[in-house]
Amino acid sequence: MTMQNVGRPTRPEGAGETSGFASLTGGRGLLQDEPLIFELGGWSKTGVDLPPAEEPSDLAGLTRESLPLPGLSEPETMRHYVRLSQKNHAIDLALYPLGSCTMKHNPRLNEKAARMAGFADLHPLAPLATTQGALELMDRLAHWLKTLTGMPAVALTPKAGAHGELCGLLCIKAAHEAAGQAHRRTVLVPTSAHGTNPATAAFVGYSVQEIAQTEDGRVDLADLEAKLGPDVAAIMVTNPNTCGLFERDVIEIARITHAHGAYFYCDGANFNAIVGRVRPGDLGVDAMHINLHKTFSTPHGGGGPGAGPVVLSAALAPFAPAPWVVHGPDGLTLVEEAADDAAQAFGRMSAFQGQMGMFVRAYAYMRSHGADGLRQVAEDAVLNANYIKARLSDVMTPAFPDGPCMHEALFDDAWLEGTGVTTLDFAKAMIDEGFHPMTMYFPLVVHGAMLIEPTETESKRELDRFCDALRALAAAAKLGDVDRFKGAPHLAPLRRLDETLAARKPKLTWKPEAEFA
Ligand SMILES: *Cc1c(COP(=O)(O)O)cnc(C)c1O
Secondary structure (H helix, E strand, C coil), rough: CCCCCCCCCCCCCCCCCCCCCCCCCCCCCEEECCHHHHHHHCCCCCCCCCCCCCCCCCCCCCCCCCCCCCEEEEHHHHHHHHHHHHCCCCCCCCCEECCCCCCCCCCCCHHHHHCCCCCCCCCCCCCCCCCCCHHHHHHHHHHHHHHCCCCCCCECCCCHHHHHHHHHHHHHHHHHCCCCCCCCCEEEEEECCCCHHHHHHHHHHHHEECCCCCCCCCCCCCHHHHHHHCCCCEEEECCCCCCCCCCCCHHHHHHHHHHHCCEEEHHHHHHHCCCCCHHHHCCCCCECCCCCCCCCCCCCCCCCCCCCCEEEEECCHHCCCCEEEEEEEEEEEHHHHHHCCCCCCCCCCCCCCCCCCHHHHHHHHHHHHHHHHHHHHHHHHHHHHHHHHHHCCCCCCCCCCCCCHHHHHHHHCCHHHCCCCCCCHHHHHHCCCCCCCCCECCCCCCCCEEEECCCCCHHHHHHHHHHHHHHHHHHHHHHCCHHHCCCCCCCCCCCCCHHHHHCCCCCCCCCCCCCCC
């Protein structure tokens, strides 16, 4: 299998030209074109009725003549934000098949629990005597996370998966330093790893070395063993991996890693596929982050707030960051400074106790599913992915055709060869059919990768609608209907964006009109 270095191609020549019907105003159906809020309304208007300002007495020379705030009425403001919200795809609108992201339904029960005043109105500096219930919830959540993973300790404060990786590697670094092993400066990462793994290792100051992958999409044990040496601090392996496959040799991976004095960091983003069935602690894992927004259904916010607790083995537990909850004579309390036995803690990951709203949602999800329900989550997630793999394998090419997959179905672009259609074109055409594209061009080891993760919350009817759409598109590509794909999306308000330009030269500010400049 050849490495895909191309990444995400940008706008092809001529793409974005409108073929066929165009509305007169730029809107598409009931989706209207929406300018920035600053470009709407005028500066002289206001949406509220304020009494005239009193003449300031001692503010001479300090008052502003005008304030550049958009002057919109309440209905205009409402419509602006509702129109913007309609431009966002959401799990509440349709299946969201982004592989590796586990875009599952967020149960409303979780939202109800998170909005209870005792949780929603908490302040991180509130006296502990007034926050016993919240501390108890954190303690119980920690208990469930430790039980489900078979690990003795958990750090709750990291704010996301990547932040959890940072926490885990900082624990590993502290453990090596405490053992006089500070010379271990390398982290081994498989070629199929999520980009955050090597990025985190580099951020901690480690150098990163790649571990090769076998033809059937797993860690190449011989290559791993050859690269393990006295300079290796840790390996970072995702299980199930980003090809949607279980690492069959995971116990052997842990054994040889430990035999060489290194730690096993497991990227737990795919825990959804094994929760309730496999305990990472039994596999020899030393540290693993859990994306509460993936496995435990808390919302994927637009960049936050999130939570990525990290479970730790007995060897790493003493290095966990403060604060943590302990049972004391006067109820629950927080250890804010690591002292005595705990003095090895490497410090803090965040200012306070972590994301309470996410803790409440994740705990509500666990309790409403129960142990048997969480096990069924993993089973149904795997069943749904295999259903998609089975329904599409005669028209698309699965990257690893032999055997079942775990919770995501991975296809390559071999089936598009000779059609003139690329993975990107195919994904854009999915938008016209009302579906959010799958993860594209990741993992990098699979050419033109299309990684589809349905999650367990999709019904058979929804899965069939999705598969029917992909089958119809696949047929169109093979029949030579190239224009459908090259011009796609035809029905979205904006067409093909120049992603490279947007990333290299982002426009992050809006320049006010001359009168305010
Ligand atoms: C999502 C994901 C991450 C990063 O998690 P964030 O919460 O987005 O920081 C890391 N690894 C894998 C495999 C993932 O899918």
